[in-house]
Amino acid sequence: MKKTLVIFAHPDVEHGSIANRIILSHLSKMxxxxxxxxxxxxxxxKIDRQKEQKALLGADLIIFQFPFYWYSTPGILKQWQDEVLTYGFAYGSAGNKLDCKEFVVSTTIGGPAESYCSEGFNNFTVDELLKPLEQMANLAGMKFNRPIISHNMIYIPDVYNKADEVAARAEEHAKKLVAFIEEKSC
Known part of the structure; x- marks a missing residue:
């Protein structure tokens, strides 16, 4: 059986994210x-580089699971990249440790899909905004897979979305991610 490593970044998943809590619940059962x-x-x-690199070495599929913050990853995930994906490990003349591993971004986005286009509120598509992660995977020799993205995933009581609707969208996101993992595990 192939091994999947989920690198998860959310500062307060227990209290701050219906969506990511549901997605993690599905993944934890696999x-x-x-x-x-x-x-x-x-x-x-204070990220333990050696521990994280060891975890990466044992994985066949690497998933970044995170809420989309300010058109990017949460800060700790960027710090993780900077400290773990080092020269000689992930890139450079001897940096081939991640070669041929599968990589996918799985992200939840608060705003609606139509706001992510050149004519929309955010001016760019999500795929364009995720290009740095695609290039990270390319530089490290990983196979970049199409991101799994869900919109309208934020719930603010009496202001934005309904909790049950966000939960339903999170269930759909989780099903897509689980199916992707199962497909790659064959």
Whole structure:
């Protein structure tokens, strides 16, 4: 069985995210899936490079699961990239440790899909905004897979969306991600 490593970044999943809580619940029930919750593991933001690199070495599929913050990843995930994906490990003349591993971004976005286009409120598509992660995967020799993206995933009581609707969208997102993992595990 192939091993899946989920690098998860959300500062307060228990209280701040219906969507990511549901997605993690589905992933945690899968055999061969390891979830590394960066905020729980590193509340002081002191990332253990060797421990993280060892986890990457054992994985066949690497997933970045996160809420889309300011058109990017949460800060701890960017810090993780900077500290773990080092020269000689992920890139450079001897940096081939991640070659041929599968990589996918799975992200939840608060805003509606129609706001992410050249004519929309955010001026760019989500695919355009995720280009740095695609290039990270390319530089590290990983196979970049089409991101799994869901919109309207934020719930603000009496202001934005309904909790049950966000939960239903999160269930759909989780099903897509689980199906992707199962497909790659064959």
């Amino acid at each position: 055999a061969g899936v390891e979830i590394r919750d960066l905020h729980k593991m590193y509340p002081d933001f």
